[in-house]
Amino acid sequence: MLKIFQRFWQVNWAEQWQYRANLIMYLLYWLVSPIIYLAVWTSIANTKGNVNGFTANDFITYYMTLLIVDQITSNIVIHTFAYKIQDGTLSGELIRPVHPMLTNALVNNIAFKGLTIMGLTPIWIILFFLFRPDFSNITLSGILLAIPAMMMGFFIGFLLSAAITALAFWTTRVYSIHEFYYALILLFSGQFVPLTLMPKLIQDIAQYLPFQLLIYYPIQLILGKLSSAQIVQGYVMGVIWLFVSIAIFNWVWHNGVKRFSAVGA
Amino acid sequence: MPPETISVENLSKTYQVPEREGGFGAAVRSFFKRKYKDVKAVQQVNFKIARGEIVGFLGPNGAGKTTTLKMLSGLLHPTGGKAEVLGFTPWELKTDYLRSMTLVMGQRNRLSWDIPAADSFLLNQAIYRLPDEEYKLTYKELDDLLELEPLMKKPVRNLSLGERMKCEIAAGLLHRPKVLFLDEPTIGLDITGQARIREFLREYNKRTGATILLTSHYMADVTALCERIIIIHHGKLKYDGGIGDLSRKIAPFKLIGVRLAEVNSHDLTKYGTPVQNEEDWEKQYIQVQAEDVTRVTSRLLADLPIHDITITDPPIEDVIEQAFNQ
Numbered sequence: 130m131l132k133i134f135q136r137f138w139q140v141n142w143a144e145q146w147q148y149r150a151n152l153i154m155y156l157l158y159w160l161v162s163p164i165i166y167l168a169v170w171t172s173i174a175n176t177k178g179n180v181n182g183f184t185a186n187d188f189i190t191y192y193m194t195l196l197i198v199d200q201i202t203s204n205i206v207i208h209t210f211a212y213k214i215q216d217g218t219l220s221g222e223l224i225r226p227v228h229p230m231l232t233n234a235l236v237n238n239i240a241f242k243g244l245t246i247m248g249l250t251p252i253w254i255i256l257f258f259l260f261r262p263d264f265s266n267i268t269l270s271g272i273l274l275a276i277p278a279m280m281m282g283f284f285i286g287f288l289l290s291a292a293i294t295a296l297a298f299w300t301t302r303v304y305s306i307h308e309f310y311y312a313l314i315l316l317f318s319g320q321f322v323p324l325t326l327m328p329k330l331i332q333d334i335a336q337y338l339p340f341q342l343l344i345y346y347p348i349q350l351i352l353g354k355l356s357s358a359q360i361v362q363g364y365v366m367g368v369i370w371l372f373v374s375i376a377i378f379n380w381v382w383h384n385g386v387k388r389f390s391a392v393g394a
Numbered sequence: 395m396p397p398e399t400i401s402v403e404n405l406s407k408t409y410q411v412p413e414r415e416g417g418f419g420a421a422v423r424s425f426f427k428r429k430y431k432d433v434k435a436v437q438q439v440n441f442k443i444a445r446g447e448i449v450g451f452l453g454p455n456g457a458g459k460t461t462t463l464k465m466l467s468g469l470l471h472p473t474g475g476k477a478e479v480l481g482f483t484p485w486e487l488k489t490d491y492l493r494s495m496t497l498v499m500g501q502r503n504r505l506s507w508d509i510p511a512a513d514s515f516l517l518n519q520a521i522y523r524l525p526d527e528e529y530k531l532t533y534k535e536l537d538d539l540l541e542l543e544p545l546m547k548k549p550v551r552n553l554s555l556g557e558r559m560k561c562e563i564a565a566g567l568l569h570r571p572k573v574l575f576l577d578e579p580t581i582g583l584d585i586t587g588q589a590r591i592r593e594f595l596r597e598y599n600k601r602t603g604a605t606i607l608l609t610s611h612y613m614a615d616v617t618a619l620c621e622r623i624i625i626i627h628h629g630k631l632k633y634d635g636g637i638g639d640l641s642r643k644i645a646p647f648k649l650i651g652v653r654l655a656e657v658n659s660h661d662l663t664k665y666g667t668p669v670q671n672e673e674d675w676e677k678q679y680i681q682v683q684a685e686d687v688t689r690v691t692s693r694l695l696a697d698l699p700i701h702d703i704t705i706t707d708p709p710i711e712d713v714i715e716q717a718f719n720q
Contacts, residue, residue: 132523133520133521133523135520136516136517139513139516139517140506140514140517143508143509143513144506144508147508147509148508220464220469220499220503221499221503221504223469223487224467224468224469224487224492225492225521226489226492226493226521226522386487387471390469390470391470392409392410
């Protein structure tokens with residue numbers, strides 16, 4: 130099994146390199162919104178002293194960490210897979226004795242990350258010198274706790290996106306469904322603004338949704354802002370959502386493939 | 395395990411195709427209530443294929459060949475009937491089944507477009523869990539037969555159609571499948587390319603004892619390779635038997651097309667049976683017995699002001715219509 134992933138990695142890595150110019154454009158597009166939030170909130174906090182207790186440095190460290198966490202936990206499976214279902218090229222992969230989504234597409238996403246992180250690094254360093262964040266609150270234990278949390282977040286996000294992607298077995302409108310899903314992420318994950326600055330109601334809902342596990346929870350872990358009880362609660366939610374996402378994905382995939390083979394692959 | 399490698403019983407596939415008339419009113423109505431039309435792609439097809447046979451699956455476009463092949467390889471659920479291949483029901487997509495068969499369909503299947511074929515081959519080695527020794531041996535054998543080595547290092551998108559087909563077929567055979575489903579393996583290739591693929595398949599079958607079912611709408615493909623032919627037309631099985639019986643059944647016709655100085659200026663009835671050809675209005679076509687071709691051609695050339703003349707096999711649609719619809 131390891132060898133399968135290794136070979137998929139070689140192929141996908143080589144493929145991603147072929148499209149590196151495309152990748153850089155994608156990365157730049159991706160970076161625009163967090164950098165704008167970073168600039169706007171920092172200047173507001175600078176003029177007002179703080180926003181609900183958030184100082185300029187709090188905003189800077191939050192968004193600088195978000196840039197990294199988001200790179201690690203997000204995925205592009207909708208863009209690399211849905212079209213294969215729609216134009217039928219998935220057929221070739223379906224009759225190979227390995228799972229198309231859980232091998233090829235998964236590795237493809239990780240290879241994509243490998244390259245975007247290489248692109249992100251210089252940009253991050255430039256931002257560092259521009260905004261001079263004070264990261265002195267960060268501890269090693271915070272980072273060590275955040276690593277498994279980010280992996281969990283990635284897999285939850287990947288499986289949920291994969292489930293939405295697999296809706297392409299039924300509908301050609303899968304991209305608009307994914308847009309809606311992305312709106313939920315913006316609202317409930319802490320991508321737009323740190324969740325503590327959101328209305329109480331949204332914060333309460335967000336706690337039980339998977340989206341904050343992708344962004345807000347790992348950031349808070351890294352920045353050392355969580356109590357032990359909150360850390361435990363986050364991990365418990367993570368494990369629950371991981372199992373829920375596995376179940377959702379399996380169900381959608383299984384029925385989707387069945388439908389695919391009924392209507393004409 | 396049953397004695398046959400492939401056994402198909404009353405296999406049927408009906409597609410539901412949405413349909414509506416043109417125009418705005420029809421578009422609005424279909425938004426609320428869609429009408430579907432049943433398209434019977436395959437109807438009650440029966441056949442058995444023994445281990446090691448090469449069977450040609452022949453029929454015009456839209457006859458149901460590809461649908462049948464997709465059902466046998468597991469990509470499609472039938473709407474009726476049964477099929478068993480190597481003791482498996484294909485559409486259950488059991489891993490053990492997927493490891494022992496291959497489906498080669500079209501040009502863009504197992505090879506990644508952007509990277510050299512060598513990388514895709516290694517990926518297939520891992521996917522099918524082939525030990526290094528076994529993989530090298532099979533690769534060497536395929537290289538002997540298809541001369542792959544010079545193609546391996548170029549990105550697949552830079553290969554020619556024929557080169558790509560060779561690589562596709564080889565990639566589909568690395569795991570030494572016991573059953574091969576080949577959908578139009580020679581489509582788009584020139585004569586030498588076609589001959590080469592045929593030669594290879596014959597040799598592969600001899601060496602490994604694999605069972606091969608291939609579709610084609612070139613008569614020549616099938617006659618060169620298969621002793622047994624299955625003909626399917628409008629989804630129904632029309633013929634299943636030896637190639638010799640088939641040639642006796644199908645009168646050997648040729649089509650002669652002539653372009654005259656003036657279009658339609660002469661009546662060709664006395665040379666052979668006139669045939670309509672909508673696509674090529676500049677030429678007039680007649681159908682003649684194969685043995686008369688030389689005689690008729692020389693007469694035509696002597697009698698008429700001919701600018702261009704072609705001699706071709708009649709389209710397989712016509713051959714089948716003539717043989718089975720009388």
